[in-house]
Amino acid sequence: MKTPFVTKAQLEKIVAQYPTPFHLYDEKGIRENARRLKAAFSWNPGYREYFAVKATPTPAILKILQEEGCGCDCSSLTELLMAGRCNISGENIMFSSNNTPAEEFQLADKLGAIINLDDLTLVDFLEQSIGRIPEKICCRYNPGGVFTLGETREGFQVMDNPGDAKYGMTRAQIAEAYTRLAAMGAKEFGIHAFLASNTISNEYYPTLARILFQLAVDLKHETGCHITFINLSGGIGIPYRPEQPDNDIAIIGEGVRKAYEEILVPAGMDDVSLYTELGRFMLAPYGHLVTRATHEKHIYKEYIGVDACACNLMRPAMYGAYHHITVMGKEDQSCDHKYDIAGGLCENNDKFAVDRMLPKIDIGDLLVIHDTGAHGFSMGYNYNGKLRSAEILLKEDGSTELIRRAETVEDYFQTLVW
Template identity: 85%
Template sequence: MKTPFVTRDQLEAIAAQYPTPFHIYDEAGIRENARRLRQAFSWNPGYREYFAVKATPTPAILKILKEEGCGCDCSSLAELTMAQRCGVTGENIMFSSNNTPAEEFQMAHQLGAIINLDDLTLVDYLAQSIGTVPETICCRYNPGGVFTLAQTREGFQVMDNPGDAKYGMTRPQIAQAFTRLAELGAKHFGIHAFLASNTLSNDYYPALARILFQLAVELHAETGVHISFINLSGGIGVPYRPDQTPNDIAVIGEGVRRAYEEILVPAGMDDVALYTELGRFMLAPYGHLVTRVTHEKHIYKEYIGVDACACNLMRPAMYGAYHHITVMGKETAPCDHKYDVVGGLCENNDKFAVDRMLPKIDVGDLLVIHDTGAHGHAMGYNYNGKLRSAELLLKTDGSVELIRRAETLEDYFATVVW
């Protein structure tokens, strides 16, 4: 069972000031989770988390994470600008992008960010764009093929297909890139890779670490370059369904430590720092989309209409993703009614739930849609002229702060040339 981090009375008071729909984030939960992550990797002196800004590009959130020692993983000009305005600069920024324009490389270099190159052709393109290559540089690796992990506690296999992904370099290309970058003046090298998304397995990160640690040993032997860090990227998932078991970050950190000591230490590479760039794991459970029931419809199915729509949370419409729903004030009532919970877009996939068993829902009820703290508001859009909702922060003292106001019609028309 999933329990909201706010009560019905709290939400009614909040909604009286900030009308639904809105996204709300739990500051206490975010801080506690960031501290658990740091503790899990505290055995590695150079460890740093680079929060994936794309997951929740909200300055108030970035500032909280900065206070907890996190940097920013950026992939665009806007994200670089946001990090800078939040006081995150220098090597506290990892710039990982693809099909990158020259101006974005230039800004990343001006900020002193660590640049992560996605393709071999970008080596010389970077040098031409900024007039040099930085002394510290990173390259993204794609091993190709299919990545399969041993069976997990949930009884399924984690599988993804790096060979179909547009990201990263082949094994020969990353060796060639390191050699060329060294010729151009680079002195400290990093390796980055991402093999699977939203994994509910404590084994994924250690398995990825072993692949990258072995690659680092081989590349050091082949090219002679100094590999100073390895970025394990993201992929640690969250339990969207109430019957799923969450990952144990302490167990994950210990598994990575064992791989480090078995592979890197014997190779004399015990000075390698480890980086992560988590988004979903850092934020998803600590955000709710709060929406109010506006209509009931009784035709071939039972529909509950709410004032939010896919423009506020795209994942169910885009991926068929499951997000748990709590009917506030009816948390202990029997789930004996089957509903589709829908928004108001002119698209039939604008559904937050399909054939979901829930308590009896009435017009005026508040619904909490769980696990929207990452890839929620961030993926919002304006189809049908829908306006993006406000973002609120439930602070550690129990007060609520507006951290992004809701859009207005004036915002929607602001870029129009009449």
Template identity: 85%
Template sequence: MKVPFVTKDQLEAIAAQYPTPFHLYDERGIRENARRLRAAFAWNPGYREYFAVKATPTPAILKLLKEEGCGCDCSSLAELIMAERCGITGEDIMFSSNETPPEEFQLADKLGAIMNLDDFTLIEDLERATGKIPEKVCCRYNPGGVFALGETREGFQVMDNPGDAKYGMTRAQISEAYRVLAAKGAREFGLHSFLASNTLSNEYYPVLARMLFQLAVELKEETGCRVTFINLSGGVGVPYHPDQPENDIAVIGEGVRKAYEEILVPAGLGDVALYTELGRFMLAPYGHLVTRAMHEKHIYKEYIGVDACACDLMRPAMYGSYHHITVMGKEHAPCDHKYDVVGSLCENNDKFAVDRMLPKIDRGDLLVIHDTGAHGRAMGYNYNGKLRSAELLLREDGSVDLIRRAETLEDYFATLVW
């Protein structure tokens, strides 16, 4: 059972000041999770979490995570600027982009970010844009094929298709990239790879780590280049369904440690720093989309219309993703009504739930849509002229801060030329 991190009374008080819909984040949950992650990898002295800014590009969140020792994984000009304005610069930024324009390389270089090159041809693009190759550089690896863990002890199958992904270099390309970069002045090298999204398995990171650790040993032998860091990227997921298993980050960290000691240490690479780039794991469970039931419709199905729409959370519309819904004040009522919970867009996929069994919903009820702290408001848009909602931070002392105001019609019309 998923339990909201706020009560109905708290939400009604918040909604009296900040009208629904809005995204609400839990400071206490975010901080405690960041500390669990850091503890899981404390055995590696160089460990650093580079929070994936694309998941939740909100300054208050980035500053909060900075206080917990996290850097930023940026992939665009705007994300670089946001990181800088939050006081995050230098090697606290990992710049992992693809199809990169010159101005993004130039700003990343100016900020002193670690460059993570997605493609062999970007070596030339980076050199042309900045006039040099940095001494510390990373390359993104794509092993191709299909990645699968099979049935894990959690009973969950992990499968993804790296060979169909646009990211990363082939095995031959990454070896050649190291040689070329070394010839152009690079002295410290990193490896990065991302094989599967939102995995619910304690085995994913250790399996990925073994692959990258072995590759690091091979590249050291082939090229003589000094591998100083390995970035395990993201992919550690969260259970969107109440009955799904939850990752144990301590177990995951221990699995990676074992692989590290078995592969890297004997090869003379026992000083390699480990990095992660977790967005969903860091934030998703600690965000709610709060919306109010506005309308009932009784035709071939039963519909509940809410004041949020896919512009506030597009994952269900885009991917068919499940997000759990709590009807506030009715947490213990029987789920004996079948509803489609829908927004007001002129699109039939604007649905937060389809044929969902829920308690009876009345107009005015507050609904919490769970696990929206990552890839929630970040993926919002303005179709049908909808305005993107506010973001609020529930502080540890129970107070609430407005951390991004809701858009206005003036914002929407500001870029138009009449």
């Protein structure tokens, strides 16, 4: 069973100050998780986590992670600007984008970010955009085909389809890119790849590492380029459902270390630094969407209406994603009522849960929707003129801090031309 990181008594005090709905983040949990990740890869002297800004683009969160030694993975102009305003710059930024406008490369270069090229055609485009090729550069690799992990400890297969993804270069293209970049002045090279999303498996990262480590050895022999870092990107998931097991980051780190020593060290490449770009793993469990039951409806199904909607959390409406729900104060009661938990949008898919067994919900009850710390607020939108909610930080000392105010109607109207 999933347990909220906040008690009902704490939450009642918070909602007395900040009206629902809002996103609430757990500073203590975020910091502890960042430290576990760092410890898992401490065997690699150059290791660095580049938090995926797209998951939770909130300055207060980025600053917490910066204090824990994390950089930023940015993929747009606005994300670069946000990192810069948080005083994050230089090689603490990894810029990984696609279909990239020239001005984004220019800003990334101005900030001193490591630029990760998504396509072979971007080699010349980057030079045209900034007037040169940086001495340190990265290329994104896409092996094509279907990636499968086979039977895991959880008894299922991890499968994804890199060949259907728009990202990265083919094997031949990345070799050509390295050769051309070296001729244009690049001296340090990196490899980046992302093969599967939200994996609940301790085997994903070690398997990906073996693929990229062998690629690095082969590329060194083929091109003579000095490969100084390998970016394992994201893909380590979280258990959205209570019956799913947690990933063990210590075991994952040890699996990557074993692959490193078996492949890179014998090839004389024991100076390669490892990078990660985790968003969901870093933040998702440490965010709750807090909402209140406002209506009930009894027709062909039993509905509970809440004051949040898909504009606050798109994932369930977008692709039927499961998010656990706790009815605060009723954690020990029997889940003997079947509900659809619905928002107020004029869309039938505006539901946080369908046919979910929960305790009896009364009007006014507070509901915590779990695992919204990543890809929650960040995917919000304004359909039906709904306004984006506030973000609140539950600090380590138990106090709260407003880290993003709720939108107002005037905010919504601000960009309109009457």
